[in-house]
Amino acid sequence: MNPRDIHTPVLLERCVELLGPALGRPGAVYVDGTLGMGGHAEAFLERFPDARLVGLDRDPDALRIAGERLAPFADRITLVHTVYDGIRSALDGAGVARADAILFDLGVSSLQLDEAERGFAYAQDAPLDMRMDPTSGPTAADVLATYGEGDLRRIFERYGEERLAGRYARAIVQARAESPIVRSGRLVDILQAATPAAVKNAGHPAKRVFQALRIEVNGELAALERAIPAALDALAVGGRIVVLSYQSLEDRFVKRLFADATASRAPRGLPVELPEHAPRFRSLVRGAEQAGEDEAERNPRAKPVRLRALEKLREPS
Numbered sequence: 001m002n003p004r005d006i007h008t009p010v011l012l013e014r015c016v017e018l019l020g021p022a023l024g025r026p027g028a029v030y031v032d033g034t035l036g037m038g039g040h041a042e043a044f045l046e047r048f049p050d051a052r053l054v055g056l057d058r059d060p061d062a063l064r065i066a067g068e069r070l071a072p073f074a075d076r077i078t079l080v081h082t083v084y085d086g087i088r089s090a091l092d093g094a095g096v097a098r099a100d101a102i103l104f105d106l107g108v109s110s111l112q113l114d115e116a117e118r119g120f121a122y123a124q125d126a127p128l129d130m131r132m133d134p135t136s137g138p139t140a141a142d143v144l145a146t147y148g149e150g151d152l153r154r155i156f157e158r159y160g161e162e163r164l165a166g167r168y169a170r171a172i173v174q175a176r177a178e179s180p181i182v183r184s185g186r187l188v189d190i191l192q193a194a195t196p197a198a199v200k201n202a203g204h205p206a207k208r209v210f211q212a213l214r215i216e217v218n219g220e221l222a223a224l225e226r227a228i229p230a231a232l233d234a235l236a237v238g239g240r241i242v243v244l245s246y247q248s249l250e251d252r253f254v255k256r257l258f259a260d261a262t263a264s265r266a267p268r269g270l271p272v273e274l275p276e277h278a279p280r281f282r283s284l285v286r287g288a289e290q291a292g293e294d295e296a297e298r299n300p301r302a303k304p305v306r307l308r309a310l311e312k313l314r315e316p317s
Contacts (some may be wrong), residue, residue: 008301015103032055051100052076056086060134085230121184161208161249162208164205228258240284243258255308261280264278282310
């Protein structure tokens with residue numbers, strides 16, 4: 001399998017444009033917090049021959065594929081099996097004090113979506129696993145088997161923004177009393193049967209439930225809330241960070257954390273902003289950028305992307 005055949009990096013040129021100014025320094029360090037199959041990382045290593053990569057991923061299969069893809073740069077790469085909130089320990093393990101450029105490409109990867117047996121895709125019948133790291137932690141089937149109706153409703157509402165969360169949670173609890181729900185095909189059937197005819201044309205009933213289960217199984221939002229502050233702290237002054245989000249819940253988290261990072265700390269009513277109150281970061285883009293029509297047409301997975309980027313202006317006082 002050639003990773004180039006199944007993975008087209010999203011907004012690659014824009015990421016290079018935004019992070020490039022920070023990677024022109026001698027010995028610059030590029031951190032890819034969601035390495036995946038190494039598409040973004042390969043481009044950065046090719047274009048910045050003095051840059052060093054510290055690549056993180058929780059998926060051992062992704063790390064293996066990325067390692068093969070990035071073999072020509074073996075003397076400049078360090079690959080780490082960890083969730084992206086482990087960025088500080090990964091840098092310490094690599095002997096790196098500060099990063100010059102950091103990229104987070106959030107959400108489920110092409111590798112995980114395209115391998116049916118991982119259970120991420122509701123369009124294909126497979127075991128309900130959904131773990132990004134298949135070596136540890138509970139599966140989606142475990143969640144469906146052990147969570148109470150109230151907890152299922154909560155995660156469908158919070159992580160899937162699903163309006164029929166209560167109805168779906170109730171249907172799942174009723175169905176599992178007959179037999180365990182261990183395959184995606186059966187879960188889809190349960191959800192479809194529980195969906196009122198009046199809303200069956202408003203998108204696939206499983207989409208938001210599968211999203212919610214994936215986020216719960218992998219603790220994605222909790223990890224993201226830890227990862228962004230850790231990444232901002234790890235940046236050198238003049239360093240830059242880009243985050244690519246693919247659903248509104250992720251993007252709202254990033255927006256809030258970035259807004260806090262770029263805010264002045266000056267007390268209200270102070271006539272002049274003192275240097276120690278000035279923002280530590282500045283935004284490199286206006287709001288959130290989206291993929292252009294051409295890229296979205298070439299690469300359908302780029303359609304929902306939202307890009308946000310910051311530059312570090314100073315260390316805390």
